[in-house]
Amino acid sequence: MAAAVLQGDEDLLTGRCRGLVVLAAVLAGCGNGDSLENFGGATMGSTYSIKYVRHAGQVDAARVRSEVEGILAEIERQMSTYRSDSDIERFNALPANTCQRMPAPVLELVRVGEQLSEQSEGSYDLTVEPLLNLWGFGPQGREEKVPSAAALAEVLQRVGHQHLRIDGEQLCKDAAVEVDFNSIAAGYAVDTIAARLDAMGIHDYLAEATGELKAKGKKPDGSPWRIALEAPRDDQQVAERIINVDGYGVSTSGDYRNYFLQDGRRYSHTFDARSGAPVLHDLASVTVTHPSALMADGLSTLLLILGPERAWAYAEKHDIGAFFVIRADTGFVIRTSKAFDRLSGAKN
Template sequence: MADNERSRWGVLCVVLALTAGCGGDRLQNLSGPTMGSTWSVQYVQHADGPAASQVQAEVEGILAEVDRQMSTYRSDSDIERFNGLPANSCQPMPGPVLQLVQVGEQLSRDSDGAFDLTVEPLLDLWGFGPQGREEKVPSASALAEVLQRVGHGHLRIEGQDLCKDAPVEVDFNSIAAGYAVDRIAARLAQMGIDSFLAEATGELKAVGRKPDGTPWRIALEEPRDDQQVAQRVIALDGYGVSTSGDYRNYFEQDGQRYSHTFDARFGKPITHQLASVTVIHPSTLMADGLSTLLLILGPQAGWDYAEKHAIAGFFVMRADKGFVTRSTPAFDALLAGQKQ
């Protein structure tokens, strides 16, 4: 969907032992490009299950549909055609687009406007978006002008139409990959595939176990600019996982670091010490959105929100000599309940 997905994601890596099982079951591995990054599906293939080519076609069909509907990097997508409309316009939208707008409205409301799907003009202004040019701190006047075109409150749904009362632009990059993973997981289950690890641009969902009976294992990556280092390995069954981090797409000016993650209330990148947040949730869509929301809120407000809403979250903060980590009670309880 977007070239900047490479920098936003990649915070998770997968630890897999590609071992054969008994009774003809074996691990099958599929992958391909998507959203400016990649997708992969590892699954247990039963003797009477669908052919790998059929599974690949189904996955690619889902991802192509998501791209046609939600990509901000192609002018003919449903959301980009909407983004090009002036204020006081409406456009018929497919159900998935309206669903994600509703999820975005919920996350915006819950975060008092910090999370917002209409930040694309801000991304462009600061040089991070699809129409961005030079990465630099904008002038106060330019920021004030763009903020007039930001705010989820300018959107409304009327039947099957998405409408806007200001020239806002919607960007689904904070939740589209999680949605796509949920769609893939549901389709795999419909095809009779009962054990798999589905991933798109780093968002994951693990279901079942490998042929040897061991769980799917996910390695949370330490936030480093220079290399990938596994920080903690977790085993999961039936959950989606999303990590949002601010350490791969940023620029520095006058000694200040500016991330591509924005607090929509102020129109500026986050500047606190929270480097990344991992969320585990039954819905990969919600894990995707919540990890971004918590990252925006920061190390204390994000933690308070996660505790209040019993979110399974893993926080990584910058410290003087590296990083410190903190996991919520819900995170610890969930992992304790997962068979290792």
């Protein structure tokens, strides 16, 4: 993380990933034994960071770090698509009409994926890994290019949540589908870490993994955790809006960092599972606020797939806090849902 010293005794810590910037005052303490603990490291092909207020007599900081790193290691063993020995990759390697016993968290995320798939009429789907690989974005992708119609048609035979079935503790498939949890695993990790911190008596924290985050309580000086929503630019960080967060997960999905150009057209890593192709619309990024970081993570991807009009209607229908950045001829247009305005205190 990068730190820039401001006037006085405050630093600006920026955690840049998928459109969110964390603004946190670094204070040694407030004269009452409180201090801001801060640690992080590598996870899920990216990074994580934890900031929390340690009050006098609370659990040792080394134990907190050990607990967090244990959670992240277990999630990677279960859900990573970049490890051939993970539970989900062993399942992905199985042929059609087979089953594999799975840990409860994997089955939980499959159920969440099914819910989001049904609510988006199949646009959102966890079984898009073959498509990601075909277009060059996945863990087995070879070259970023537009595939042939024949190759796309073949891969689409192996895409679709309807091919998955949960049977007790087993996950089964009737086609050679491959599951990719990248759109919800980090949010799940953040929720799991937050629950563990609460269980250890830590109630003032900001937990972040690969850009998905959740904040609760206050900083040592009593001020709120502040999150800057970043403009969709790949050349520099520009904050579009700063919000206070307490008890909510925050996730941003965008098409402006992971993409390729071919014949003058932009192809992003966000796919509509029905067509098998990257989305082609003017919605550049979506930030979602939700009590569950898992749901914020999944919903930000779902809304990005739907595009500006369908996503807006979905957010309003389901009372979702959403911050939309839409491309226009003159630059970018910002649109916010009513639920987002209530949370951020903005006026309609």
